[in-house]
Amino acid sequence: MKIPVKFVTALAVTVAAFVVAPMIAADAGQLSGRKVRLGAMVPLTEKGAEWGQSSKASMEIAAEEINAAGGIGGLPLEILYYDTRAKESEGLNIINRLAERDKVLAVVGPCFSSLFEIIAPLLDRLQVAMISMCSSKPGLSALSKWALRNTLTSDKQLKPVVAAWAKEYGVKKAVIIHDLEDAVSRAEGSKILPGLLKANGIELLDVLTYRTKDTDFSAQITKAKSLGAQGIAFGSCYQQAAAIAKEAHKQGLKVPMVGGACAGAPGFVTIGGSAAEGAYMSTAAWIDDPRPKVREYVKKIVKKYGKKPPYGGPRAYDNIYALKEIIENSGVTNKSGDLASDREKVRAGFAALKGWNGVAGEITMNEVGDGAGATAILKVVNGQYTNVAK
Numbered sequence: 001m002k003i004p005v006k007f008v009t010a011l012a013v014t015v016a017a018f019v020v021a022p023m024i025a026a027d028a029g030q031l032s033g034r035k036v037r038l039g040a041m042v043p044l045t046e047k048g049a050e051w052g053q054s055s056k057a058s059m060e061i062a063a064e065e066i067n068a069a070g071g072i073g074g075l076p077l078e079i080l081y082y083d084t085r086a087k088e089s090e091g092l093n094i095i096n097r098l099a100e101r102d103k104v105l106a107v108v109g110p111c112f113s114s115l116f117e118i119i120a121p122l123l124d125r126l127q128v129a130m131i132s133m134c135s136s137k138p139g140l141s142a143l144s145k146w147a148l149r150n151t152l153t154s155d156k157q158l159k160p161v162v163a164a165w166a167k168e169y170g171v172k173k174a175v176i177i178h179d180l181e182d183a184v185s186r187a188e189g190s191k192i193l194p195g196l197l198k199a200n201g202i203e204l205l206d207v208l209t210y211r212t213k214d215t216d217f218s219a220q221i222t223k224a225k226s227l228g229a230q231g232i233a234f235g236s237c238y239q240q241a242a243a244i245a246k247e248a249h250k251q252g253l254k255v256p257m258v259g260g261a262c263a264g265a266p267g268f269v270t271i272g273g274s275a276a277e278g279a280y281m282s283t284a285a286w287i288d289d290p291r292p293k294v295r296e297y298v299k300k301i302v303k304k305y306g307k308k309p310p311y312g313g314p315r316a317y318d319n320i321y322a323l324k325e326i327i328e329n330s331g332v333t334n335k336s337g338d339l340a341s342d343r344e345k346v347r348a349g350f351a352a353l354k355g356w357n358g359v360a361g362e363i364t365m366n367e368v369g370d371g372a373g374a375t376a377i378l379k380v381v382n383g384q385y386t387n388v389a390k
Contacts, residue, residue: 034076037079037102038104039104046085058297058313059079063320082098092118092119107128108132108316108319112183117137120140120144131148133151134284142369151311151371157283160375162196162233175205175223176233177189177209192260193233194207202231205224205227221253232253232255243271260281284315284375285315287308293357315360317358327349
């Protein structure tokens with residue numbers, strides 16, 4: 001049965017040395033075959049396209065750099081990119097195609113938790129590592145040992161951010177406004193934020209909801225205003241969070257705001273304008289980090305993509321470089337007959353990463369296959385994100 005897929009491209013940059021080199025394993029450290037193949041499933045169109053497009057551009061940069069420097073184990077790296085459109089049905093088709101037809105060593109993605117959650121239970125059968133760069137709903141990596149996430153889950157991201165927000169603004173009562181349909185936004189709004197508000201002595205006045213495609217948030221803001229809300233907590237992606245912030249200012253409800261994983265993209269500031277000022281946001285990578293490694297990455301991604309990416313970009317870039325190192329140092333042969341054992345070596349290698357130094361920060365995987373470590377606390381100051389973590 002032919003599996004329908006909306007979008008696929010392949011990137012394979014080959015230098016002259018690859019053409020003349022024998023296509024068999026020779027010295028130690030070299031791999032068999034003609035290329036090293038990885039898969040990527042990203043939302044390139046429709047919902048979440050900014051996350052997917054910036055992640056794809058970041059992976060392309062990494063692949064170009066790796067191939068220019070000699071590839072992986074002496075072979076060129078090829079990445080197959082498929083557009084999930086952030087739809088569960090597409091994700092299911094794509095993971096089966098990557099695992100069984102394309103026979104990739106590992107898969108980078110998906111970005112959205114809704115896709116990750118529905119695909120993860122299939123991985124015990126497919127036996128290929130799926131490594132997300134931006135899925136952040138808590139608990140999903142526990143669904144399979146093959147389900148890994150190089151990112152911080154929303155609860156880890158939001159805990160220090162809400163505490164800092166509450167301390168600065170002295171908020172005593174707040175509302176939560178969240179997306180009913182987006183998996184991570186729903187988890188933040190219905191489970192994570194209520195507990196964090198309570199832990200910081202903030203009364204939760206109401207939980208107000210909307211659906212992903214909604215564009216009018218006047219009713220939610222009217223209700224928040226009538227309740228006397230002193231703050232707004234978002235379980236939203238950045239487009240809706242920015243629209244809600246603008247509606248609040250339009251109605252004269254100029255109160256401090258705080259948001260989670262999807263809300264903290266650069267687009268929140270761009271769309272929100274002055275209404276975004278002073279908001280606190282969580283992130284799994286601070287794109288304006290002054291570290292030279294980050295500055296160099298930002299120059300490259302802005303040149304290729306046209307603007308600064310959300311945190312999935314640098315996390316995707318790091319995933320490719322981490323996979324290169326694991327493939328070269330874990331005994332992977334890249335022989336067709338060794339695909340199952342090679343995939344297990346890649347999975348085990350990524351799951352065991354501790355203190356791997358990337359653009360997004362150190363990659364340290366915890367016992368259930370999620371990223372661990374500190375997070376930036378972002379505040380919008382004079383139209384840009386500033387890390388106010390102490």
